[in-house]
Amino acid sequence: MKKVLIYSFLVIISMVLSVNDSKAEIKISYKVSFSEPQAHYADVEMRISGINKQYTDLKMPVWAPGSYLVREFGKNVESFSASSANKPVKTEKTDKNTWRIHTLNSDVITVNYRVYSFEISVRTSFIDDSHAFLSPTGIFMYIDGLIKNPSTVSILPYKSWNKISTGLEPVKGMENTFSAPDFDVLYDSPIEVGNQDIFEFNAAGVKHEVAMYGGGNYDKARLSEDMARIVEEETALFKENPNKRYVFIVHNYQNGGGGLEHLNSTVLGAKRQGYSDPVTYKNFLSLVAHEYFHLWNVKRLRPTALGPFNYDQENYTTNLWVSEGFTAYYDNLMLRRTDVYSPEKYLDVLCADINLVENQPGNKIQPVSEASFDAWIKYYRPNENSKNSTISYYNKGALIGMLLDMEILSSTGGKKGLDDVMRAMYDTYYKEKKRGFTDAEFRAMTETFAGKPLDKIYNDYVNGTQPINYDSYLGKAGIYAVNENAGKSKPILGATSQLKEGKLIVTAINRGSAAWTGGLNVNDEIIALDNNRITGVPDTSKMTDLEKAIAAKKVGDKVNILISRDGLIKNIEIPLKANTDVKYRLEIDKDASAEQLAVRKKWLKLQ
Numbered sequence: 001m002k003k004v005l006i007y008s009f010l011v012i013i014s015m016v017l018s019v020n021d022s023k024a025e026i027k028i029s030y031k032v033s034f035s036e037p038q039a040h041y042a043d044v045e046m047r048i049s050g051i052n053k054q055y056t057d058l059k060m061p062v063w064a065p066g067s068y069l070v071r072e073f074g075k076n077v078e079s080f081s082a083s084s085a086n087k088p089v090k091t092e093k094t095d096k097n098t099w100r101i102h103t104l105n106s107d108v109i110t111v112n113y114r115v116y117s118f119e120i121s122v123r124t125s126f127i128d129d130s131h132a133f134l135s136p137t138g139i140f141m142y143i144d145g146l147i148k149n150p151s152t153v154s155i156l157p158y159k160s161w162n163k164i165s166t167g168l169e170p171v172k173g174m175e176n177t178f179s180a181p182d183f184d185v186l187y188d189s190p191i192e193v194g195n196q197d198i199f200e201f202n203a204a205g206v207k208h209e210v211a212m213y214g215g216g217n218y219d220k221a222r223l224s225e226d227m228a229r230i231v232e233e234e235t236a237l238f239k240e241n242p243n244k245r246y247v248f249i250v251h252n253y254q255n256g257g258g259g260l261e262h263l264n265s266t267v268l269g270a271k272r273q274g275y276s277d278p279v280t281y282k283n284f285l286s287l288v289a290h291e292y293f294h295l296w297n298v299k300r301l302r303p304t305a306l307g308p309f310n311y312d313q314e315n316y317t318t319n320l321w322v323s324e325g326f327t328a329y330y331d332n333l334m335l336r337r338t339d340v341y342s343p344e345k346y347l348d349v350l351c352a353d354i355n356l357v358e359n360q361p362g363n364k365i366q367p368v369s370e371a372s373f374d375a376w377i378k379y380y381r382p383n384e385n386s387k388n389s390t391i392s393y394y395n396k397g398a399l400i401g402m403l404l405d406m407e408i409l410s411s412t413g414g415k416k417g418l419d420d421v422m423r424a425m426y427d428t429y430y431k432e433k434k435r436g437f438t439d440a441e442f443r444a445m446t447e448t449f450a451g452k453p454l455d456k457i458y459n460d461y462v463n464g465t466q467p468i469n470y471d472s473y474l475g476k477a478g479i480y481a482v483n484e485n486a487g488k489s490k491p492i493l494g495a496t497s498q499l500k501e502g503k504l505i506v507t508a509i510n511r512g513s514a515a516w517t518g519g520l521n522v523n524d525e526i527i528a529l530d531n532n533r534i535t536g537v538p539d540t541s542k543m544t545d546l547e548k549a550i551a552a553k554k555v556g557d558k559v560n561i562l563i564s565r566d567g568l569i570k571n572i573e574i575p576l577k578a579n580t581d582v583k584y585r586l587e588i589d590k591d592a593s594a595e596q597l598a599v600r601k602k603w604l605k606l607q
Contacts, residue, residue, distance in 0.1 A: 025050040028149055030140060033156040034193075038129040040118040042139060046111040053103055057144035058111065060097045061137040061187065061311035066260050066298065067123040069380035070314060072096065073138035076125075080113040097312065098144070115139055120253070122260040122267040131161070131194030131213055133251065133267075136187045137311070147311075148182045157193050165192040165211035167247045167265035184309065188263040188299075192249045203228035204235035207245050214252035218275040229338040230289045234330075237419050238296045238426055246295075248288070259287050261294030285340055290331035297330075298323045301426045304436035318439060320372035321462065325397010326422070329405075332398075336604060343604045347479065347586040350402065353395050354470060354481065359581045361511035362390040364465050368397055369439075384522045388511035403457055403473045405603065408450045410476035414598035421449050470584075477600035478592025484583040491553045492579035495520050497536060497546065504536030504546065518574030521565065528562040550576065 031045040048056070060074040074097040082089040084106035094100050103109050115138065117125035125135045143149065154177040155164050168178035168189045180186035197212040201224035208231065212218065227248075235241040247265035256269035268287055274280035298306070305317035317323075336346040357363055371379065371393045378390050405418035425445055429437045447454050460466035470481040494513020497506050506524045509515045526534050529549050538544050543551075553559065555578045562571050592600065600606065 026143075026146065026149060028143065028146075028151040029154070030151065031154045031156060032134065032139070034127065034132055034158040037127050037132060037158050040116055040127045042115045042117055042125065042127055042132065042134065044113050044115060044139065046113075046141060048109045048111070048143065049107060051103055051109060051143070052105050052107065054105065056101045056103045056109070057094070058099045058101065058141040059144050059312070060141050062097050062313065063311065064123045064135060064137040064260070065188065065306070065309055066262075066294075067380070068314075068320070068375040070376065071124070071138075076116040076138060078114045078116065080111070082109055082111045084109050099141070111141075113141075120251075122251070122258050122269055129158075131192065131196065132158070133213075133249070134191040134193070135267075136189060136191070140183075140186060142183045142311075147184065147308075150179065150181050151183070151186060153178050153180070153186070153191075155191065155193055161194045163192075163194060163196055163198060163211075165196060165198065165209060165247055165249055166190065167245070167262060184307075185263060187311070190249060190260075190262060190265060190267050196249075199224065201225075201228050203231035204241040206231070206241050206243050208248065209245070210248045210250065212250050212252060214256075214272055216252040216270070216272040216275060218252075223275075226285055226338075226340065227288055229340075230285065230292060230334055233334050233337050234289070234293055234296075238423055242295060242300060257287075259291040261291045261299060263299050264295075266291040266294075282335065282340055286331045286335055289334040290327055293327045293330050293334070296426055296430075297327050297422065300430040301422070302430075302436045304438055307436060314376040316373055316376070318369040318372045319442065320375055321368040321393040321397030321400060322442060324394050325368070325399075326401040326418070328394045329398035329401030329418075343606065346604065347588075351481075351584055351586045353398055354584050355582060357391065357395050357399060358467075358584070360391060361388045362386065363396065364467075365511075366390050367463050367465055368393050368400065368461070369463050371396070384508050387508065399468065400457065400461055403461065403468070404446055404450075404454070406473040406476045406599070407454065407457065408446070409599045409602055410595075411450050411452065413595065414602035416449050417602060418446075421446050424449070474586065476596060477603055478589040478596035479600070480587050480589065481584045482587050484585060485579070485581060488579075489555050490579045491550055491555045491557065491576040492581075493520075493546075493550050493559075493574070493576065497526060499536050504534060512580075514574050514577040517577075519572055520561065520563070520574065523565070525564040526561060527564060527569075530560050531562075 027049045029047045033043045035041070035043050060077060062070045062072055062074070064071065080091060080099055082091050082101045089106070089109065090102040092100050101109060101111065115125065117127040120126050123135055125138050126133045152171060153168065157164065157176065164176055166178060166189055168180055171177040171179050180189065192211050192213060194213060199210050199220045201208050210223065243264045245264065249265065249267045250270055251267070252270050252272040254272055256271055258269045260267050268291065270284055271280055274284065303317040303319040303323060305315050306323070309315055332341065332346060332349050335341045336343065341349065366389060368391060371391050375393065378386065379392070401418060408421065409417045425437060425442065429435060443454070443458060461468055474481060492513065493515050494510040495506050495515035496508040497504050504526045506520060506522050506526065509520060509522060526536070526546065528534055529546065532549065534546050536544050536546055553576055555576055558573055558575050560571055560573050562569065
């Protein structure tokens with residue numbers, strides 16, 4: 001009996017080793033070329049050796065990490081085929097993002113397919129005759145079950161293209177060829193191919209490459225200096241920079257924007273001629289600070305749900321208010337710490353976030369933890385009612401980050417703050433435990449540094465929708481929120497409208513407003529108010545005739561609005577309600593106590 005068990009055990013071990021050896025011998029490589037860039041295609045050749053199976057399933061991810069929406073990248077794949085020894089191999093598509101190859105134990109399989117790439121964004125591939133931006137989750141298929149397998153990527157630039165920018169490691173001795181230790185790294189390494197303008201700077205012991213596509217009025221020396229200051233400041237917070245090399249891929253368009261973080265790179269959208277405008281330039285630096293902060297918060301310090309990834313479906317977490325919201329808190333705070341923003345300007349930017357959140361009706365409907373969980377179906381798919389039913393985990397999360405910072409700074413006399421929480425979480429869960437964190441673990445860390453339970457913040461503001469008492473938190477630094485609309489009673493209709501082909505069309509209705517209760521609908525055409533024709537055209541004061549007509553009324557007055565709804569003329573009588581929007585400004589108390597000044601000094605990095 002013992003001999004049989006020993007023999008069986010050895011057989012099992014042998015089988016396991018055989019499987020592992022087989023996997024170790026599997027080699028995957030890609031060649032990407034551009035036979036028709038003007039038609040927006042990438043030609044992909046995938047070569048697989050050592051698979052030795054009856055069939056092999058190839059999968060295309062359905063989403064890109066960092067952008068929480070199923071985008072169905074498989075929809076852009078065309079002309080899929082496979083061959084072995086120059087002979088066609090049978091293939092079939094088994095679901096929306098899976099292609100089955102009947103390999104019949106063939107040792108080497110070559111797969112060819114084309115990817116249509118014509119969506120301008122930081123998260124999707126775009127190709128034309130001037131350049132190719134490859135967002136890897138929408139370009140490279142992986143073998144089902146072998147997500148941890150290494151691979152190489154060779155790029156064959158089109159004609160006069162002569163530059164490649166990517167965070168992938170180049171393969172020595174092989175031109176335009178790069179390696180990835182696994183597909184998580186490959187999918188986290190965008191590739192820019194073309195004639196981009198490249199400049200470099202060193203900061204925090206890291207070599208940084210900036211690849212500028214699309215031209216623009218940027219100043220390389222100024223950008224290098226300002227970006228380096230941001231890198232140094234953020235690295236100082238975490239006490240280490242996890243990279244030896246980092247790549248900024250910047251797409252300059254007429255009206256570009258947005259960004260997406262990656263393991264050792266980022267893709268940024270920018271306004272081509274915006275670098276000379278002080279406001280636009282500082283907004284760009286804020287974007288740089290945001291995406292670079294993700295090096296630590298998200299790419300390494302992350303909720304348990306965000307790694308390892310399931311590329312086939314949604315990966316749910318209630319913590320995007322930390323992962324994205326805290327990053328949004330720190331991006332502007334970093335501009336204060338690097339003196340891009342004065343203390344007064346920083347408070348103005350913070351106040352704008354407060355007004356944005358407090359004037360969104362959805363803030364009273366959706367908790368920010370729920371907003372995080374529902375990002376997949378709501379945040380990236382807004383409709384005309386979104387502002388009434390949702391809140392942004394970016395803006396609201398940033399404000400909660402500020403509340404926690406104030407709470408910890410106050411309880412420690414300015415000696416500790418949210419910085420210490422983030423660094424401790426990074427050290428504990430990324431470096432030591434090498435895993436993601438849970439909701440409870442993040443809360444426990446914040447309470448450890450605060451030295452007390454944080455029930456109100458978590459129960460009322462994170463998992464609830466109670467109004468935030470900003471004075472209770474900002475007051476710890478001797479700063480107070482003053483509502484300039486307090487005591488005023490101005491009438492408002494509560495409908496947003498837009499001129500479309502000469503017609504004034506309702507585009508949104510505010511929850512609880514006069515328009516909401518009076519029955520005005522999105523897509524209604526407003527023709528007249530109280531028998532006076534309404535055009536919706538703004539005058540020199542930038543007010544439309546509709547806005548002027550409402551402003552001339554009183555709260556409680558009834559207005560008769562003539563509309564066209566689906567081609568039918570209808571008259572609606574609506575009693576006007578008071579405008580309930582807040583208009584906060586942050587006021588600094590010049591007679592603040594020593595305790596308040598200690599918090600303020602630490603928070604705003606004052607001398």
